Amino acid sequence: METLGKQPAKKKLVAVVGGGLVGALNACYFAKRGFEVEVFETREDIRKAKLVKGRSINLALSHRGRQALKRIGMEEKIISQGIPMHARMIHSPSGKQSPIPYGKTGQYILSVDRANLNKQLLTEAGTYPNANLNFDHKLKDWNAETGMMTFVKPDGTKEEIAVDLIVGCDGAFSAIRKQFLRRSRFDYSQTYIPHGYMELTMPPINGEFAMKPNFLHIWPRNAFMMIALPNLDKTFTCTLFMPFEDFEKVTTGDEVIEFFQKYFPDAIPLIGVDALKRDYFRLPAQAMVSVKCSLYHIGDKCVIMGDAAHAVVPFYGQGMNAGFEDCIVFEELMDQFNEDFSAVLPEYTRVRVPDDHAIADLAMYNYIEMRAHVNSKWFLFRKHVDNFLHFLMPKKIIPLYTMVTFTRTRYHKAVERWHWQNRVINSGLLCCATGAVFGGCYLLMIKYPISSNMLSINVEKIWDRLGALYTL
Numbered sequence: 001m002e003t004l005g006k007q008p009a010k011k012k013l014v015a016v017v018g019g020g021l022v023g024a025l026n027a028c029y030f031a032k033r034g035f036e037v038e039v040f041e042t043r044e045d046i047r048k049a050k051l052v053k054g055r056s057i058n059l060a061l062s063h064r065g066r067q068a069l070k071r072i073g074m075e076e077k078i079i080s081q082g083i084p085m086h087a088r089m090i091h092s093p094s095g096k097q098s099p100i101p102y103g104k105t106g107q108y109i110l111s112v113d114r115a116n117l118n119k120q121l122l123t124e125a126g127t128y129p130n131a132n133l134n135f136d137h138k139l140k141d142w143n144a145e146t147g148m149m150t151f152v153k154p155d156g157t158k159e160e161i162a163v164d165l166i167v168g169c170d171g172a173f174s175a176i177r178k179q180f181l182r183r184s185r186f187d188y189s190q191t192y193i194p195h196g197y198m199e200l201t202m203p204p205i206n207g208e209f210a211m212k213p214n215f216l217h218i219w220p221r222n223a224f225m226m227i228a229l230p231n232l233d234k235t236f237t238c239t240l241f242m243p244f245e246d247f248e249k250v251t252t253g254d255e256v257i258e259f260f261q262k263y264f265p266d267a268i269p270l271i272g273v274d275a276l277k278r279d280y281f282r283l284p285a286q287a288m289v290s291v292k293c294s295l296y297h298i299g300d301k302c303v304i305m306g307d308a309a310h311a312v313v314p315f316y317g318q319g320m321n322a323g324f325e326d327c328i329v330f331e332e333l334m335d336q337f338n339e340d341f342s343a344v345l346p347e348y349t350r351v352r353v354p355d356d357h358a359i360a361d362l363a364m365y366n367y368i369e370m371r372a373h374v375n376s377k378w379f380l381f382r383k384h385v386d387n388f389l390h391f392l393m394p395k396k397i398i399p400l401y402t403m404v405t406f407t408r409t410r411y412h413k414a415v416e417r418w419h420w421q422n423r424v425i426n427s428g429l430l431c432c433a434t435g436a437v438f439g440g441c442y443l444l445m446i447k448y449p450i451s452s453n454m455l456s457i458n459v460e461k462i463w464d465r466l467g468a469l470y471t472l
């Protein structure tokens with residue numbers, strides 16, 4: 001019997017490894033295209049779990065992440081459950097609070113609950129009849145040639161499955177990526193930063209937010225920094241960043257209060273003395289790692305996305321946003337290359353690596369910068385200068401965080417443009433400075449006239465020097 005050409009070729013089987021933020025979103029993307037999708041997640045179903053432990057409670061969702069949600073029709077739903085943050089609120093050591101807007105009205109980021117976002121995305125993936133969620137499935141081993149994968153379940157039993165495409169979304173310590181490491185011409189670097197982070201909850205006061213809700217609250221103190229994002233239940237999640245060695249120096253409840261008294265005094269009554277003494281010791285400080293690698297694919301069989309491909313330190317609020325944008329980029333290539341994995345995968349690596357590396361570098365750069373010399377005064381000053389220059393030359397000078405947070409400018413293009421802008425600003429400053437010097441000389445010459453041949457000796461040289469400076 002000849003059925004060829006009559007019925008459409010059966011859609012390929014795609015395994016998404018990891019049911020975290022990026023995995024759950026990716027499951028929707030592949031299911032929407034009609035693939036048979038199997039999601040495998042180590043953890044139990046977080047929608048049924050009583051206690052969800054894991055990283056950070058809330059996250060800043062910005063333009064890139066929103067665009068990715070929009071493509072599966074989830075943007076409205078998620079933003080309706082997020083809290084807009086229109087500005088930062090800078091807390092100085094004296095307790096003074098100064099707002100700095102993110103941009104024009106309508107330019108804001110959202111504080112979203114990680115667990116809720118993850119649950120909603122899993123539920124959305126589950127609505128596709130061609131997508132199937134497998135919890136309590138931990139990937140143990142897989143084969144890049146055959147697509148054969150082995151999972152272990154909590155009772156120790158194993159399960160095997162062979163698929164057409166493996167999409168590794170299994171986070172910063174990716175089991176999928178381990179296989180990449182064994183291959184030739186695979187670049188990999190991983191860096192743990194000296195800082196750890198700890199999350200503390202600031203409860204509501206008289207049923208209301210303890211601080212203004214529509215802000216990203218920041219306490220910049222060089223090596224120590226605290227950030228607070230609002231939650232729907234009117235609590236704030238405060239994230240304290242500091243070097244592990246400093247975390248370890250604080251060993252008693254009284255020392256916690258003493259430490260906060262010194263650096264974050266205004267937060268003590270808001271978190272509460274007893275809660276602070278207790279919560280500081282509840283969990284040890286968590287580590288932060290930056291991972292960069294290249295290639296993102298093996299043949300036409302496997303591709304990695306999200307933290308599995310690029311874990312970034314959280315100092316730009318872009319980790320999830322970049323991972324979500326990965327899904328958009330892949331989706332666009334699937335359209336362009338007619339879902340031909342052997343063309344899409346290498347192109348995905350080619351296009352995406354420079355951008356993911358750029359955001360990893362930017363986040364690390366900002367970490368180093370903040371740690372080195374950013375206190376509340378410097379933070380305010382820098383942001384005001386950025387905003388002022390943008391105000392003077394709105395088309396020419398766009399702050400870096402604006403390009404990163406509120407546009408889909410490719411990350412590596414944003415960095416290029418930022419370097420270019422800095423050159424423009426520097427030469428502007430040089431212009432003002434030389435203008436001032438020449439003005440001063442001119443005034444002096446009026447006051448103390450000298451013959452022109454006394455000057456002519458060096459004029460040529462001076463012009464030469466200035467020319468050289470301008471081309472810097």
Ligand code: FAD
Nearest residue numbers: 018020021022042060139170171306307317318319320321
């Ligand atoms: P994950 O969320 O780590 O999910 C990976 C999933 O894979 C997990 O569910 C895990 O159980 C599963 N898994 C792992 N191994 C296996 C295996 N062998 N088999 C099967 N399943 C497996 N990003 C932002 O955009 N904005 C922010 O404001 C922000 N703030 C942050 C603050 C902090 C303190 C930190 C640490 C990160 C922050 N991030 C932020 C980054 C963000 O958390 C990550 O980029 C994002 O969670 C990455 O999603 P993912 O799905 O790739 O990985």
Ligand code: EGU
Nearest residue numbers: 056058059060088218227239314315316317401405
């Ligand atoms: C860190 C931890 C302020 C959530 C970077 C800004 C962050 C977030 C900033 C965390 C900062 C730092 C930017 C956003 C955002 C700022 C940004 C950082 C959310 C340059 C839950 N960062 N974060 N930059 O501009 O572009 O407000 O844990 F303190 S949102 Cl470190 Cl925009």
